Amino acid sequence: MTEAPTAAQAMVAATARLRAAGVPDPARDARVLLAHAARIEASRVTLIAPEELDPDIGERYDQLIALRAIRVPVSHLLGEREFYGRRFKVSGEVLDPRPETETLIEAALAQPFDRVLDLGVGSGCILVTLLAEMPTAKGLGSDLSEAACLQASANAILHRVEARAEIICSDWFEAVRGTYDLIVSNPPYIALDEMPGLDVEVREHEPEMALTDYGDGLQAYRKISARMSDHLAPGGRVLVEIGPTQGQAVSDMFRQAGLVDVTVMQDLDGRDRVVGGRSIT
Structure with missing residues (x-):
């Protein structure tokens, strides 16, 4: 009878398999x-390294490594991703939370707010984080995807902000009522002709409708700019994530829509990442 490999041996073999498949790190x-x-x-892996791997664990591990070798994202295999110090449940139905989106969170938290609207709520990482960081605020998240609405609702419950978070299925502002002193969004901003150049993990395993507008990458900003004044309280702010080349175009849209103090903010890599502005008081 063949001895089961130790955890360390299994990990070495898995690393070689992933390296051969071209998986980074x-x-x-x-x-x-x-x-x-x-x-x-993960911090306890070293403790079990010398031990023989239980057959059930070994089988699960082989399945995970096989999926990772065909570039299924680690976050989808784990079912969660960390964002702004919290773990969010994720799946292939929603866009993975990304570190660069924390730039939008920092900008939003720079000033107080009572009512926040998150357009294209996705996993809920933006809305839930803002409500968790601002315990007196209430918020509404809208998304065209019913699956995303369910995921956002689950994350609101997970982080105990569900009493202050309403999630609705809506095509941008279509079903939104009321006014807000903060409107945020991380809309699909990748142009259709840029899609083939995306990393395979993003292109094949994240929802296409959360990545691209099937046009020039600016259609969502046009829709937001056209209706935001109807739902923005006097002096209220709008903050949107953008692609690194879209700062000027989105800034111009915001100014034409009547916003003032329009600025472009950079992420930690120095790339344009967020455009913000406010309504006239």
Whole structure:
């Protein structure tokens, strides 16, 4: 009878398999996925490294590594992703929370707000984070995808802000009522002709409707600019995430829509990432 490999041996083999498949940072992924298969914290993998791998854990690990080798994102295999210090449940139905979106969070939290509207709420990472960081605020999240609305609702419950968060299925402002002192959005901003150049993990495993507008990448900003004044309180702010080349175009839309103090903010890599402005008091 063949001895079961140790956890360390399984991890070495998995790392080699992922490296051969062209997966970036294969050792990190092998470690994280072993922890997930063993249902332990990643920090404890070293403790089990000398031990023989339980057959059930080994089977789960093999399945995870096989999926990762065909570039299924680690976050989808784990079912969660960290964002602004919190873990959010994710799936292939919603856009993965990304570190650069924290630029929008920082900008939003720079001034107080009572009512926030998140257009294209997705996983709920923006809305839920803002409500968790601002305990007196209430918010509404809208999304055209019913699956995204369910995911956002689940994350609101997970982070205990569900009493202050309403999630509705809506095509941008279509079903939105009332006014807000903060409107935020991370809309689909990748142009259709840019889609083939995306990383395979993004292009094949994230929802296309959350990535592209099937046009020039600016259609969502046109729709937001056309209706935001109807739902923006006097002195209220609008903050949207953008692609790195879209700062000027979106800024011009906001100014033409009547916003003042329009600015472009950079992410930690120095790329244009957020456009913000406010209504006249």
